[in-house]
Amino acid sequence: MGFLLRWLCALGLLTATYNPTQWNYLMWLRGDGRDQLPLAVLAGLILLIGYVIYLRATLRSIGAFGMALILALVGAMLWVLWDYGLIDLANRDLTVWLGLLTVSLVLGIGLSWSIIRRRLSGQADVDDVEE
Template sequence: MGFLLRWAFAFLLLAATYNPTDWNFVRWGMANWETNLPVTVLIGLVLLVGYIVYLRATLRSIGVFGMLLVLAVAGTLLWVLYDQGFIDLTDPTFNTWLALVVLSLVLAIGLSWSIVRRRLSGQADVDDIDA
C-alpha cells in the first residue's frame, strides 16, 4: 500500500503540473499569470517543493543511472506492448498520459527503493553527514 500511495502522489504532482486536459498548472499559469501572479508563484513553489522532495529522494536512492535503467525497462516494456499490438501510440493524448504514468513510476520507485533494499538486505541506509 505504501508504494501505491507514493506512486499516486508522484502521479498527482506530474499531472497537476501538466496533462493533456485544461486542468493543469502550466495552462492555468499561462492564462492567469498577469492577473493572479502571487497565486501563480505560490502554486509553482508548492509544485517545486514536491519535485525537490521526489527528485532528491530518487537521486539519493537509485541515482541517475538507476533512473535511466528504470526508464529503459519501462521503454522496452512499452516497445514490446506496441510491437505485440496491445497499445497504439498514434494518439498524442494517450502518449502524454502514458509518459506521466512512466515518469511517476520512476519517482515512486526512487522514493521506495531504500525501503525495498532495507527489507531485502536487512541493512538500513544512512544519510551523508557533512562535517
C-alpha cells in the same frame, strides 16, 4: 501500501503540473494565471518543492543510472505492447499519459527504494538507523 501512496503522490505532482486536459498548472498559467500572479507564484513554488523532494530522494537512493534503468525497462515494456498492437502511440494524449505514468513510476520507486532494499536484503541505510 506505502509504495502505492508514494507513486500516487508523484503522479499527482506531475499531472498537476501538466497533463493533456485543461486542468493543470501550465494551462492555468497561460490563461488566468497571469491575472492572479501571486497565487500562480505560490502554486509554482509548492510544485517546485514537491519536485525537489522527489528528485533529491530519487537521485540519492537509485541515482541517475538507476533512473535510466527504470526508464529503459518501462520503455522496453511499452515497445513490446506497441509491437503486439496493444497500444497506439500515434495518439498524442495516450503518449503523454504514458510518459507521466513512466516518470511517476521512476519517482515513486526512487522515493521507496530504501524501504524496498531494506525489506529485500535486511540491511538498513545509515540514514535509517534509529538512535
